[in-house]
Amino acid sequence: xxxxxxxxxxxxxxxxxxxxxxxxxxxxxxxxxxxxxxxxxxxxxxxxxxxxxxxxxxxxxxxxxxxxxxxxxxxxxxxxxxxxxxxxxxxxxxxxxxxxxx
Numbered sequence: 001x002x003x004x005x006x007x008x009x010x011x012x013x014x015x016x017x018x019x020x021x022x023x024x025x026x027x028x029x030x031x032x033x034x035x036x037x038x039x040x041x042x043x044x045x046x047x048x049x050x051x052x053x054x055x056x057x058x059x060x061x062x063x064x065x066x067x068x069x070x071x072x073x074x075x076x077x078x079x080x081x082x083x084x085x086x087x088x089x090x091x092x093x094x095x096x097x098x099x100x101x102x
Contacts, residue, residue: 013019030037071078082088089095 029035071081087095087097
């Protein structure tokens, strides 16, 4: 086939109303629809950030479970935790809070 015949075939295909309709429909879906390529990229980045958050919170939950287990099983750890976090004290003790300034 020579160049002229290829051009004639391409023009016949492009003049077909079904091909034109399909191309317009495809371009509309690709660029302007609510599920366009731009929205997909945005959604993928959102999914990535949410998966990172999920991994962070899963790790934090595991750490908290371990700490709760330690507090329930060891009385010394429970007392240390209560003193540090809730400023609890024994009867004849004084608590001094030191605040470090930068």
